[in-house]
Amino acid sequence: MRIKINKKRPRIKINRRKGNGKGTGTEEYIPAEAMTAEAMSQCALDLDLIPDIMVRLPVKSLLRFRGVCKFGWWFISSPVFMKMHFDRFCADPNNEWFIIECLSPLLHHTFTVFNIESEEPPRELVPPSPASFYEMHLVGSCYGMVCLASDDDGIVLWNPALNMWKFVEVSHVSPEWVSYGFGYDSKASDFKVVRILYLMGRKHKKMWEKYRTRGYKITVQVYSANSNSWTTLKVDFLYKVSPNRNDVILHGNPYWLATIHGNEAVMYLVWFDVSESAFKTVSLSSLNLEKEATVDFVDFNGDLAAIVHDESDEGEFKTIDFWVYDNVELMWRHNYNPRAIDREVDFVCFSKNGKWLDSSHLETCLCLIQRLDL
Amino acid sequence: MIPLPLIDGRTLARVITYLNKHTEDDASDEAKRKFDEEFLYGMEVGVLYDAALAANYLDIGGLFHEVCQRIADGMMNKSVEWVRKTFHIESEFTSEEEVQIKKEYAWAWEGVDSNAD
Numbered sequence: 404m405r406i407k408i409n410k411k412r413p414r415i416k417i418n419r420r421k422g423n424g425k426g427t428g429t430e431e432y433i434p435a436e437a438m439t440a441e442a443m444s445q446c447a448l449d450l451d452l453i454p455d456i457m458v459r460l461p462v463k464s465l466l467r468f469r470g471v472c473k474f475g476w477w478f479i480s481s482p483v484f485m486k487m488h489f490d491r492f493c494a495d496p497n498n499e500w501f502i503i504e505c506l507s508p509l510l511h512h513t514f515t516v517f518n519i520e521s522e523e524p525p526r527e528l529v530p531p532s533p534a535s536f537y538e539m540h541l542v543g544s545c546y547g548m549v550c551l552a553s554d555d556d557g558i559v560l561w562n563p564a565l566n567m568w569k570f571v572e573v574s575h576v577s578p579e580w581v582s583y584g585f586g587y588d589s590k591a592s593d594f595k596v597v598r599i600l601y602l603m604g605r606k607h608k609k610m611w612e613k614y615r616t617r618g619y620k621i622t623v624q625v626y627s628a629n630s631n632s633w634t635t636l637k638v639d640f641l642y643k644v645s646p647n648r649n650d651v652i653l654h655g656n657p658y659w660l661a662t663i664h665g666n667e668a669v670m671y672l673v674w675f676d677v678s679e680s681a682f683k684t685v686s687l688s689s690l691n692l693e694k695e696a697t698v699d700f701v702d703f704n705g706d707l708a709a710i711v712h713d714e715s716d717e718g719e720f721k722t723i724d725f726w727v728y729d730n731v732e733l734m735w736r737h738n739y740n741p742r743a744i745d746r747e748v749d750f751v752c753f754s755k756n757g758k759w760l761d762s763s764h765l766e767t768c769l770c771l772i773q774r775l776d777l
Numbered sequence: 778m779i780p781l782p783l784i785d786g787r788t789l790a791r792v793i794t795y796l797n798k799h800t801e802d803d804a805s806d807e808a809k810r811k812f813d814e815e816f817l818y819g820m821e822v823g824v825l826y827d828a829a830l831a832a833n834y835l836d837i838g839g840l841f842h843e844v845c846q847r848i849a850d851g852m853m854n855k856s857v858e859w860v861r862k863t864f865h866i867e868s869e870f871t872s873e874e875e876v877q878i879k880k881e882y883a884w885a886w887e888g889v890d891s892n893a894d
Contacts, residue, residue, distance in 0.1 A: 452848075455829075455845045456845050464885075466885035467885040475866075
């Protein structure tokens with residue numbers, strides 16, 4: 404995929420080649436004020452090379468080079484270029500940024516970003532609206548966007564690289580509890596937020612009589628960033644998921660550990676396919692989970708993986724098992740041998756090149772550590 | 778004889794060296810990567826830039842991407858003034874506008890190479 408700048412007729416065009424050799428293009432016109440003869444006439448950099456060099460620069464450099472000249476400001480800010488840069492960096496295996504959520508002594512949620520491949524120190528993110536942001540917890544992050552949520556206030560979609568954010572209100576229905584999921588539909592280039600609401604049955608007596616569940620009426624709402632609207636999903640959702648947030652986001656789809664009402668001994672992994680707007684399940688039977696075991700799910704280089712902690716009677720972690728889900732055979736495969744560890748391990752995360760990161764790597768008290776594409 | 782008006786002799790010689798290595802029958806990918814590393818090491822931005830133009834004109838994808846990456850790596854930490862000076866770009870921004878642009882994403886100016894080079 405190449406961006407071409409047409410010097411004779413001022414517009415830029417992305418060419419995507421189909422299998423038959425014919426190209427399809429997206430075009431954008433360069434505004435006159437960006438193509439000033441004075442600035443670019445002496446420019447030693449051929450316009451043909453500008454896109455291919457710029458697309459390789461990190462966000463920090465691009466934000467700075469916007470100030471080089473008006474053409475640079477327009478070009479770097481153009482949606483065509485931003486999408487191309489975004490797609491390229493999301494796919495880059497060396498893009499090793501992480502976002503960490505911590506609870507301060509005042510119980511404020513603070514956020515830090517760091518790059519494990521860089522020598523730059525971790526940088527604390529300053530949200531634009533601290534008063535409300537500090538009450539919000541991290542739902543997750545994918546494709547460069549971070550989702551924060553607060554049951555009382557709403558949700559926020561936040562791009563830390565550009566420090567741009569969008570606040571979205573939620574319907575106030577006083578749920579018993581709620582769980583959020585965050586995802587990205589790459590087909591529609593749309594960020595989605597899933598809100599699963601558990602409303603107490605006795606407050607909705609007629610509903611309780613109709614559903615005969617354990618007193619919960621479950622409503623699922625989905626927010627689309629492109630249309631900036633919520634839709635209530637017409638679906639029979641019978642699962643009880645972890646409160647607050649999804650357990651992992653994989654390929655832009657949120658996953659929750661869940662049980663079914665009425666049979667809470669059996670656990671499932673429920674996930675929301677953002678492209679199809681449908682819930683699907685992953686069986687956990689081949690994990691052979693013990694009753695007291697706790698399990699964390701992680702993205703292991705694009706595969707779904709489970710870290711099973713087996714606790715001793717004193718509540719200390721005894722052994723740790725690592726499993727990876729085989730999408731073809733539809734079963735979990737044991738990856739590492741069980742090993743005894745002498746420390747408590749929280750919130751494991753993997754980098755794109757398979758490095759293991761957990762709370763012991765950092766000195767602060769963590770709530771969550773997630774990979775972030777910047 | 779095929780005239781190539783956009784490429785000077787020295788650049789063309791470099792491109793031919795690159796092509797000779799990359800079309801060798803028994804050269805492994807690892808050997809090619811090692812060759813690229815040594816071949817392009819230490820090249821100045823101006824020389825890389827000529828090579829990129831040549832590779833673009835002759836449609837040599839591998840060389841083009843490699844050289845563009847090198848140019849990007851070379852300019853990544855440079856200042857706005859360095860970019861303007863190296864590529865002879867005039868700025869139409871007023872000083873107030875420049876201050877505003879810098880203020881918007883002040884963190885992007887941290888850790889930038891000094892203009893001594």
